[in-house]
Amino acid sequence: MNKLSWYDALPEVWAATLDTLYMVGVAFLLTVVGGVLVGVLLHVTAPDGLRPIRTLYLVVGAVVNVFRSLPFLVLLIALIGVTRLVVGTAIGPTAALVPLTIGAIPFFARIVESALREVPRGRVDAARAMGASNRQIVTKVLLPESLSSLISGATLTAVLLVGYSAMAGVVGGGGLGDFAIVYGYQRFNTPVLMVAVVVLIVLVQALQTVGDVAVRALAHRR
Structure with missing residues (x-):
């Protein structure tokens, strides 16, 4: 089997990078939506929440903990x-969206729950005293007040998804992980493998930088 030089592999690297961006981007959006919903549910139904429902809180919390405890590869x-049932195949970038999203939602949900818990209780009590409903307290007090922490947590989640997307290459999920395995590891081509590693590092650094800038800009505005 002929080895590609790192230069000759650049078109494949570009295609793999686009696949990774697709997987991370779509999974990130789904994770943010799902994570916020689950995180808010956990916070609201907690024993000291807006509407305590112990049984629901314990069940949802247990499910979240189970998925968080599983290594992503497992x-x-x-x-x-x-x-395969959801998208019709278990191979490719679109198929990888299912485990990526399911694996990341519990992680982000706990971040959301923690961020909401940090909002001073006095602000919640003040909103309730003015006649705000639970929904209004969540949308107009809890989420806006915890926005900085949520953005920081979303950044961590995006970085996590980059790592998860690379692991998806083990089962043919596409992206840079699949490229690194097929063109680098399996062909004993270290230079090509290192190109994939460098691109992944650049992606992580870019995401972290964007997230840090957003958090600082929000803090400055406040």
Whole structure:
């Protein structure tokens, strides 16, 4: 099997990078939506929440903890059947969206729950005294007041998804992880493997920088 030089592999690197951006971008949007919903549910139904429902809180919390405790590679393999059922295939970038989203939502949900818990209780009590409903307290007090922490947590989640997307290459998920395995590891081509590593590092640094800038800009405005 002929080895590609790192220069000759650049077109494949570009295509793999686009696949990774697609996986991370779509999974990130789905994770943010799902994570906010689950995180708000956990906070609201907690024993000291806006509407305590102990049984629901324990059940949702247990499910979140189970998925958080599973290594992503194990989750990736365990969800092959579910992935095939949802998208019709278990291979490729679109198929990888299923385990990526399911794996990241519990992580971000706990971040959301923690961020909401940091909002001073006095502000919630003040909103309630003015007649605000639970929904209004969540949308007009809790989420806006915790926005900085949520953005910081979203940045961590995006970085996590880059790592998860690379692991998805183990089962043919596409992207830079799949490229590194097929063109680098399996062909004993270290230079090509290192190109994939460098691109992943650049992506992580870019995401972290954007997130840090957003957090600082929000803090400055306040």
